[in-house]
Amino acid sequence: MTLIVQKFGGSSVSDAASIKRVARRIAETRRQGHEVVVVVSAMGDTTDDLVDLAQQVSPQPPGREMDMLLTAGERISMALLAMAIHDNGFEARSYTGSQAGLLTDSTHGQARIINVTPGRIQQALDEGAVPIVAGFQGVSYESKDITTLGRGGSDTTAVALAAALDAGVCEIYTDVDGVFTADPRVVGRASKVPSLSYEEMLELAAVGAKVLHLRCVEYARRYEIPLHVRSTFSASEGTWVSSERNPGGHMEQPIISGVTADLNDAKITIIAVPDEPGVAASIFQALADAGVNIDMIVQNVSEADTRRTDVTFTCPKGDLGRAMQALLDAQERIAFASLASDEDVAKLSLVGAGMRSNPGVSATFFRALADSGVNVEMISTSEIRISVVTRTERAEDALRAVHTAFGLDADGEAVVYAGTGR
């Protein structure tokens, strides 16, 4: 008997029929002899509808009240799911984040988990019931106010509970069959990756693979919780993410985990910056103070006569306005000439273990880009990833070219289901 934490996203519980389907799946796991703890998101569009309602009432709602409002969503889905499980012959009890012991800090809308005290969940398990826990929510250990965990919050709830309850595996149910070598919506012949290390999954999540959130993978890695990403709509094995590369023992697994294209970044170039010590520090301090997340950074070789250089970096499109303002405010101190911004960029990344020790990898990568006429504007590499910035309109061609060049194309087309969870 294994304790399994199963997390179902909003698209898996979008209406009464899908809630009943999920309930049957949970009951099936119980009949196989496992203990199950379920984490569930709000139904389909509930969260969007509640956000709309708040906007009708108030232009800038306080974070505390926004969290109180949004957490109504999981309350509805978890109660309905518990009812449906009852009808499958198992006792089920729903618990809010607060009741389940998800203690967080007080950052409304973006709370961090401080501790998990799942006494009531353990008691429900001991009494033979299936506990259903609201994803995405917790309670501040200081103010006792309700909090939400932000994007990917339900995945994080699931992994945090799995760690606190010492579960054997945390299953993340989604609308795709697992983690793919590329987005199957773009690369029709993308293939499912049977297994990944936490590090590879972290890199993939960081460069735009949407199937798992960075934070959830970081949590899983810290507590060594094996993740199994799989489809709500099929019974087939999905993708395992764990500390071992090959828990399933696939002998000839390629070293490449996948290729991603991320269209959410913008590029800023700071023109004619004095090339002297401390300048980079003042640039990135100004951006950090404005809460701007920086990704790739490139600094040109300085011109010999002027001793000035250009610094280019990427940041999320949503941070672009703040970044520009922060730099303009610091223009005198940094002493740059001007700024240029560009939203029409895509970040293409290749992720896989042991890239550095395989010199052929970068050669193949850049050859594929060149052959398909894709111009590279920035380059950044790590132990297990190569990223380049290209024009947005060339991103899909580039993605397909690289995917084919590394022999990742599957025999058939990948199955894609509609919708995404939170």
Next chain:
Amino acid sequence: MTLIVQKFGGSSVSDAASIKRVARRIAETRRQGHEVVVVVSAMGDTTDDLVDLAQQVSPQPPGREMDMLLTAGERISMALLAMAIHDNGFEARSYTGSQAGLLTDSTHGQARIINVTPGRIQQALDEGAVPIVAGFQGVSYESKDITTLGRGGSDTTAVALAAALDAGVCEIYTDVDGVFTADPRVVGRASKVPSLSYEEMLELAAVGAKVLHLRCVEYARRYEIPLHVRSTFSASEGTWVSSERNPGGHMEQPIISGVTADLNDAKITIIAVPDEPGVAASIFQALADAGVNIDMIVQNVSEADTRRTDVTFTCPKGDLGRAMQALLDAQERIAFASLASDEDVAKLSLVGAGMRSNPGVSATFFRALADSGVNVEMISTSEIRISVVTRTERAEDALRAVHTAFGLDADGEAVVYAGTGR
């Protein structure tokens, strides 16, 4: 400075515009120098929508999960109301029933309040904030599970909080201007009653006046909390309910509080019951064991030769099936001949202080019924009420005739707004 508890029903917060109107009203009360605690119901049809959803998922949902589901409704309305109050320049914080200290027993769907420990509400008041409390809900002090209080639950929440916080008044906002001498939807010229004693209001609520629930009035009477029933849609004074008859000092107030017609009862006649000691006891024990609420009871004078009699009583239509079954199950023991039931009845009641000491009251009442050709099938009286059972189709005529006979008709038509709260 008075502490005022203000309760707003579902029809007062049915959409973003009405939530903003309620927020302005609360802010106005604060600007007048009062402390305010707000109790709010779920928005408009939210509760019905959630019940529908549950029925789509499960034929017989467990009570615990039904309560978890339904309490999402107030969570939404209270968070939105808190946001709107913020925009009026006051800090507002929403609290679930559990957070507000509404401790109940574990009877899901129909929980009774055991204790109120409003520490967080008092703290919010001390810090100058407006606490917004979810009506209708609490938490079981034994199981820590979420509970709901059943019909009229939000009114009861408001009164219970007013008692625990020692508030000066509990204002019940609704879609009518106060308590009327008759249902203004039926009797166009019904007039608003300026003030009532708790006892009169209890009688009115018991005989079908829907504006306040029995339970809330009982609670207010026990803790001597003055109630002020008034309209969300106008600034005029409503109806005061308190231990004094005339807190406002109306010198010539008529002794009649109102006339009601209740169509929710059914009538059962037990035919040819032996007229001997203990028979009534076994009849009403059998009904009590089946959970049937009995209202009026009439026993005919026994026939001298057979020493048998007929017993007639009324009960809620919803209890009729159970009542008939319980009596049939006990037929051998009670030794009656047969049963007759009748759902086509209305209970017409006249409520007012000091009726017994005013012999003219019953005379006027029965004369009015006779003059309008209404046949009386059963009669029951108390210190402050006379009730009769008539045919349903005659109820409205009878209501208007009695209303006019007691000089209750107002000069103009009463204003009626749409919808009802919970």
